Amino acid sequence: MDPRDDTRSARAIIPLMAQQSTPPAALLETALYVSDLAEAEAFYGGILGLEQIARVPDRHVFYRLGEVVLLLFDPARTLEGSSNLDLPVPPHGATGQGHLCFSATAAELHAWVDRLTEAGIPIEADFHWPNGARSIYFRDLAGNSLEFAEPRLWFEGS
């Protein structure tokens, strides 16, 4: 066996391994965009009861959702990009109606219909998917489409 064969094999394998990154295993942050952060705080913190973990007036408010952080931004500010050379966060920002779905048990869904209705938030849709999981849809005050759904919609046995 020609030893150069081994050399060629090693050369062929190295770039292949470098390309095989492990796929992302988990989400760390997701974002929605809102035009009025004070209104958003009243909604996400007050009505939904999420735990606020960071806040910069007129720019953003962040909430913890289990192992994920929900970022709410005023896109007018985040589209400017960062002026901090040590933390050069790239510009971003969207307009329109984004979408998020929170996980909820059947009993929690029932309680949320009552809670949202009491708070004057209309339930825009309420139905069961073909696999039996129930979803309810409503909107934040910026028009983003929010949902509570049973996790078995996607994950059998959960």
Added chain:
Amino acid sequence: MDPRDDTRSARAIIPLMAQQSTPPAALLETALYVSDLAEAEAFYGGILGLEQIARVPDRHVFYRLGEVVLLLFDPARTLEGSSNLDLPVPPHGATGQGHLCFSATAAELHAWVDRLTEAGIPIEADFHWPNGARSIYFRDLAGNSLEFAEPRLWFEGS
């Protein structure tokens, strides 16, 4: 003590309890909007290596990210709303540059810089936050701002 006091207390407590829903404990779905779904599949499935779990041509492609589902939609289609009376998903859809961050270890971040660079995807920013966690930023082909970050950015000890 007048027994009617107990009655009044009970009446006062019941509506209060109905208002106190448990805050959402976890995210189930998040969404980004893209103008070209075939291009998005090549990026999210091909380059990032995410596991595809659903696909409707010209409307959406969904990926699993641990216990969360990442929904990629063409907003031109989702803004139309549903024509299925049994599954009346409300209209939604955004334009501009959304944002998501994937969780990655220090070693995975290192591998992703190589993998993205090899794939011709520029690293737009690469820095350490004040608490030491590293983030890298890049964009999908629709312009959404994507990030890999060490989870200790938000969750100490992780």
